Amino acid sequence: METFMIIISGVLFTVGTYLVLSKGLLRIILGLSLFSHATHLMLLSINGLKKGAAPLLGEEAASYTDPVPQALILTSIVISFALTAFVLVLGYRTYVELGSDDMHQLKGRDDE
Amino acid sequence: MNNLLIMPIIIPLLTAMILFFFRQQIRLQRALSVLSLIATAGIAGYLIYIIDTDGVQALHIGGWEAPFGISLVADMLPALLVLTSSIICLLCVLYASGSTGEQHERFYLYPFILFLLCGVNGSFLTGDIFNLFVFFEVMLIASYVLLSLGGGKRQLRESLKYVMMNMLSSTLFVVAIAYLYSIVGTLNMAHLSERVALSGQDGLITTVSLLFLIVFSIKAGLVLYFWLPGSYSVPPTVISAIFAALLTKVGIYAIVRMFTLIFYHQPEITHTILVWMGAITMIFGAFGAVAYWGIRKILAYNVIVSVGLIIFGIGIASDTSLTGAVYYLIHDMIAKALIFILGGAIISISGTDQLHDINGLIRYRPLLGWLFFLSALALAGVPPLSGFVGKMMILRGGIEQEFYVISIISVLTSLLVLYSVMKVFVQSFWGETLLSEGEEHATGRSALLPGVILASMLVGMGLGAEWLLPYVDKAVDVMMDPSLYIDAVLSPTEEVIIE
Numbered sequence: 001m002e003t004f005m006i007i008i009s010g011v012l013f014t015v016g017t018y019l020v021l022s023k024g025l026l027r028i029i030l031g032l033s034l035f036s037h038a039t040h041l042m043l044l045s046i047n048g049l050k051k052g053a054a055p056l057l058g059e060e061a062a063s064y065t066d067p068v069p070q071a072l073i074l075t076s077i078v079i080s081f082a083l084t085a086f087v088l089v090l091g092y093r094t095y096v097e098l099g100s101d102d103m104h105q106l107k108g109r110d111d112e
Numbered sequence: 113m114n115n116l117l118i119m120p121i122i123i124p125l126l127t128a129m130i131l132f133f134f135r136q137q138i139r140l141q142r143a144l145s146v147l148s149l150i151a152t153a154g155i156a157g158y159l160i161y162i163i164d165t166d167g168v169q170a171l172h173i174g175g176w177e178a179p180f181g182i183s184l185v186a187d188m189l190p191a192l193l194v195l196t197s198s199i200i201c202l203l204c205v206l207y208a209s210g211s212t213g214e215q216h217e218r219f220y221l222y223p224f225i226l227f228l229l230c231g232v233n234g235s236f237l238t239g240d241i242f243n244l245f246v247f248f249e250v251m252l253i254a255s256y257v258l259l260s261l262g263g264g265k266r267q268l269r270e271s272l273k274y275v276m277m278n279m280l281s282s283t284l285f286v287v288a289i290a291y292l293y294s295i296v297g298t299l300n301m302a303h304l305s306e307r308v309a310l311s312g313q314d315g316l317i318t319t320v321s322l323l324f325l326i327v328f329s330i331k332a333g334l335v336l337y338f339w340l341p342g343s344y345s346v347p348p349t350v351i352s353a354i355f356a357a358l359l360t361k362v363g364i365y366a367i368v369r370m371f372t373l374i375f376y377h378q379p380e381i382t383h384t385i386l387v388w389m390g391a392i393t394m395i396f397g398a399f400g401a402v403a404y405w406g407i408r409k410i411l412a413y414n415v416i417v418s419v420g421l422i423i424f425g426i427g428i429a430s431d432t433s434l435t436g437a438v439y440y441l442i443h444d445m446i447a448k449a450l451i452f453i454l455g456g457a458i459i460s461i462s463g464t465d466q467l468h469d470i471n472g473l474i475r476y477r478p479l480l481g482w483l484f485f486l487s488a489l490a491l492a493g494v495p496p497l498s499g500f501v502g503k504m505m506i507l508r509g510g511i512e513q514e515f516y517v518i519s520i521i522s523v524l525t526s527l528l529v530l531y532s533v534m535k536v537f538v539q540s541f542w543g544e545t546l547l548s549e550g551e552e553h554a555t556g557r558s559a560l561l562p563g564v565i566l567a568s569m570l571v572g573m574g575l576g577a578e579w580l581l582p583y584v585d586k587a588v589d590v591m592m593d594p595s596l597y598i599d600a601v602l603s604p605t606e607e608v609i610i611e
Contacts, residue, residue, distance in 0.1 A: 020280070028276060035283040043290040068293070072242055076286050079249050083282075086253070087275050090260060094268040106269050108342065 005045035012038035025091045025101035029084065036080035040073045114162070117171040117184040119155045120194050120233040123148050128226035138217045142209050145222040149202040152229070156195035160583065163188050168590065168600035170239065178239070178601050179300035185239035185601055188587035189438060193236050193365060196442050199569075200357045200449045201229045203562035207453050208350040210558025211460060216348060219261060225354065227254035235362045239601055241292070242299045244366065245285050248331070252278050255359060258351045259343060267346045274343040281330040288323040295320065302601035305374045305594050313377035321375035321382055325367065325389075332363025334423055335389045337416045341400065344415065345408035345465075349456025352408065356415045357449035364422055364441060371426065372434075372591040379429060386427030391518045393420030398525040401532035407455045407465040407540070410532050414451070414491060417529055418444045421522055424515075425506035433509025434588045435581070440502025442584075443490070443573055447499060450487045450566035451533070454480065457559035458540050467536065472545030480556060481541040483563045488537055490570045492530035498573035 012034050019031025052063030095101045127148035134140050163169055168187040172178055186194075205225060212221060231251025238244050256278075260271040293299060295316055296307050308317060326336070333340045340360075344352050367386070375382055397416030404410050422444065425437030455465075457480055462470045474481040486497070493499035503526065510519040573580060590596045 025272075032276060032279045032283070035280065036286075039283050039286045039290070043286065046290050046294040068299070069290075072286075072289070072293075075242070075246060079246070079282075080279075082253070083249075083275075083279055086256060087272075087279065090256075090268065090272055090275060093260075093263060094272050097263070097265050097268050106272070108266065108269055 001049055002045045005041055005049070009038045009041040009045070012041065023103050025095065025103065025106075028103070029087055029091055032087070033080065033084045036076070036084075040076060043069050043073050043076070114169045114171055114186075116155060116159055116162070117169060117186050117237060118173070120152050120159075120198065121184075121230055121237065123152050123155070124226040124230040124233070128223040128230065131223040131226070132220065135218060135220070138214065141217065141222045142205065145205050145226055146202065148226065149198055149205060149229070152233070153195060153198035153202060156191060156198055159186055160188070160191045160195060163191050164583065164586065168596055170601045179298050179303035182243050183239040183300060183302075183601055184237045185302070185597065186237055187590040187597055187600075188583060189368070189590065190236035190365070192438075192442060192583060192587060193361070193445075194233050196445050197229060197232050197236075197358050197361075200445060200566075201225060201354065203565055204350050204354050204357075204449065204453070207353070207456075207558055207562045211350055211456060212348045216261060221258075221261065224254045224257050224261070228258065228354065228358070230254075232358050232362055236365060239301050240299055241301055241304065242289055245282070245289060248285070248362070248366075249282065251359070251362065252282070255355065258354075259347050261351075262348070264346070270343045270346045274339055277330065277339045281327050284323065284330075285327045288320055288327055291320045291323065292317075300601065301369065301373055302598040306598055306602070308374055308377065309594075313375060317375070318378050318381055321370065321378075322385070324370050324375075325382070325385070328363045328366045328370070329389065330363075331360070332367060332423075333360045333393075333416050333419050334363070334367070335393050335396075337393065337397070337419070340416060341409055341412040344412040345406070349408075349452060349459060352412075353449050353452035353456065356411070356452050357445045360415060360419055361441060361445055364419060364426075367423065368426055368437075368591065372429070373594050373597060376429075376594070383427045383429050386423055387515060387518060388427075390420045390422075390424035390427055391521050393417070393423065394522055394525040395420075398528035398532075402528050405467045407459055407467065407536055410536055411448075411452055411455050414529060414532065415448060417525055418448070418491075420525070421503065421506060424518060424522060425502075425509065428506070428509045428513050428515060430509045430513055431588060431592060432512065433506050434591050435584055436502045436505025436507075436509060438502075438584050438587050438591075439577075439581070440499070440506060443498040443502050443570070446566055446569050446573070447487060447490050450563060450570065451484070451491060453559050453566070454484045454487060454563055455536070457556035457563075458484070458536075461556040462540070467539040470540040471543040472541070474541040475545045477541075477556060479560060480563070481537070483560075483567050484537055484541065486567050487570065488530070488533035490567075490574070491533055492526055494530075496571070496574050498570045498577075500574060501577045 016031040016034035019027045052065050053061030055064040055067045131141050171184040173182050231247050234247030256275050330336045397413050400413035401410050422437050425433045459465045490497035490499045493503040
């Protein structure tokens, strides 16, 4: 199962890279959010998916699942959610102000 | 255990939250933020005193002992940096109250400066690598808002690039943390250092350390600085000053922590890469500073050059060079804040940042002119000023460890830096006065008080180096001997279990 999850995560990274390298603003933002999904999936599966009982609920189990990755993912999801929302608004404002969502047009010149 | 450690994080945070309720009362906002910044700086000063007498301080939040909970750790280096950044924020707030429009101040300028300081101080003080990521994000989100505040066309365009760049590097940061956690099995920096030392830094861990290096290089503008000149030259000058003084320095601090505390076992790989990255950064930064004719661009490239020099000092990793690098780091925060504030005053007086259109300001603004001259000399490292001490120690360390080529590069780039800032000075202050009295776009007077204070700090750091160096030495002691840091964080019982 871990292998499968890691492959999925790799596929997400690949798709994200493809999207980030494109010209459209929205595609880049989607690519970045795919990156964060891929990271979370990787973080979840990198130490093994389910190796024991849930921690804190009982003291009898022989082994427990490591709760730290989940805690990290939760924090990271909140941050990447907020950032995606912010960058979407920022991208929309840029599109409205500058009238383009093509990164080539947003390059800027030195003599401004 | 010392509860004082959390104060530099919590005071700006709470003040910023309170300020949100007083959107229209700008005077109250200014007063409250100045008060809270004075309090933060005072506590940082007291913290330095405590560390000087009692050694490294640690706070285990919520009573969860390390390595299980999150710890805040203050050795001398973060304490010095917290003090410097609080003072710089204080002076920038003083400058902001006269230089940015009321529009900015009404749209939460001060709260976001305080949030930024909260993130910066948190990144300096944290002893947990995931917590470092969280405080980086606090700092970055505040910086996104400050950068796009106002919503001009250029601002939106550049902040979009800045945000996307940093989102990418944050993703890489989490990936690197995940790798490290899966290999070493802990997130506490002291514990990480101990475990990496126990198990040996094999190829896998070195690779992960290089991934961290890439992440922090993007944040610090080390080689991967392509986002920096654009985004530092679009916001109001006070915000550029804060960015130039604080943001890249947090990246540098993270590199220092990583490569002196945790990944210091394979210097022939990691530190060689650091040294050469520093050299490349210095060369490209100096070329950029020489090539441009806009004040903001020139100053932004100067930020890059100094990042290169500090990283060169860290990469050499001898006692002398690290002392120099820490000294230069503190000097550079002050000098960059000063020169950005003064450059901002020039731009606001003349209404443009193109050097060809500015002339003869010295006639109406003699004090501003001489302050700029002084800060230009300090940046280039001319003897009585603070830049000289740090630069000389880095170079001495470099020559002692036989990095001749890069030492020569850093001397040459210092000359180019001197040329680039002198170009600004000569072009904008000398020559025939183009603007007649009353034609200026702004008085630029608000820059004088923070400018004089920062300049006197630079002179003081240069002349009073003997007085400051014992503190810097204390910071370097921890960098040279990680056990000082580890012993302060992990309680003795914990060590027994591991042994």
